[in-house]
Amino acid sequence: MIKNISNLGDAALYCDFGNEVNKSINSQVIKYFKTIKEKKFEGINNLTPSYNKLIISYDLKKTNFKEVKNYVENINAEVSIDINSKKLEIPVCCHESFSMDIKRLEQILKLSREKILENFLNKEYFCYMTGFIAGMPFLGDLDENMRAQRLETPRVKVPKGSVALTEQFANIYTFESPGGWNILGNTPLDVFDSSKEDKPNLINPGDTVIFKEITLDQYKNYNE
């Protein structure tokens, strides 16, 4: 449930669901997100669900904080809404040409490459949110012994398709972008496709993702 609603500036509501990051709190966030999105309240122009927060921004020409807050407070997000979550398999190639941070991970986690891959692959991860760059999924939770901090100095360019880890989360860089996560592999799959306007994101909040290893040859032939 929403613990507190405050204003983020003069054109957004900041709905706080608590400080913890877990599936149950995040599912609440997603429920509110989907309920409000379906109802199309006049003036609300964006909803950003994250681990444990929901930001609702609105057009100040059409509505204001008081109206939107009142609306959100009286929403019944408990009604059963179809979360419609999918289970997806993501091919990932962990060849040395892709796993740029494997040495660093071996050192930090004190695990061998084989053990790191074994711990990471073939497990179910929950998509908490998407964003930062278009379509980037934030997936969790990694095993306790797989948690590493961000790089001290972020890379200026992380290659498109990079599968990377930080703390309890994995993500996929949908575009070449700056970034500080530990890169473990690369997927040939297009996780974001702007030509599909109705469904540009392959992975959406609430979905479950499993990474399956592919060889370099399979990677090269993937899109042929």
Place this chain on the structure above:
Amino acid sequence: MSKNYLDIIRPGINTTFQDKGRDHLYHIGIPFSGAMDNRNYLIANKLVNNNLDSPVIEFAYQGPHIKYSGEKINFAVTGDVIFSIKKKDTEIEGKCYESYQIENGDEINIISTNKSVYGYLALGGELDLKFQWNSCSINTKANIGSNDGKKLDVGQRINLKKINSNKDIKKTNYINTKIENIRVIKGTNFDYFSEEGKKIFYEKEFTVSKLSDRMGMRLEGPKINNILNTNIKSEGLIKGVIQVPADGNPIIMLSDHGTIGGYPKIGVVASVDYDRLVQISPGSKIKFKEINLSDAETLFKLYEMETQNLLSQI
């Protein structure tokens, strides 16, 4: 083959097509985009008898040099911009907030913005552009929008689908006012900062860094010390949010910002000041001034009334 088109002789530094932007996409990681200075965008369209949500050419600092081919068309430039119009053998200095008529072979040379950042060039007609999610706005980060999501390039040709039949010449006397005091509303992580840090935020001057673009405005100056945590659990952002990373230098999120961020939010720029904020050029000094939500709402209402009033007089 369109018979009315523009050839880009020089694209300028950061020239894109922009319109009202796109909404309902934050949750998949796509920001609003759209014209940075919304008021100047609207005025540009009104001056050439376009619908107010028509695409225009936005430029920053140095603008494009364009050659026009086709039947007569009106154009107008808004912002604080130095530009010239070349017709056959004569070249005249252009004035912002006035529409001009050009014909086959004429050139528009947008030399630069003057002590500001963004300017707008509207053509009285319909540019032939690709729309994605109801907007042609170019987001170069995700390559979304018209022109394959890329800045305009040299040698490029842009077609016009239609030219407005209403070719009335229009003019207005708008003057861009400059602001140094940016009004802000306290952020959701205001208490992450030391008492001294909070004081610095509201009392000291900051300098706009060269590393500012459509995504964000970076500031330099006295460091704002964080006492609780230099990171928060990643959460949504909106334009105008002021994040302070571990190095203590604030960053203001602008129209192409990343939709999720993990740095504490010390404040949010009031909507009333956004159009003027984005026009503050690198090297300029700014100060933040706290206002409450209800004042911010009232000030925005007045600003919006003023915009509508300006448009109705054109």
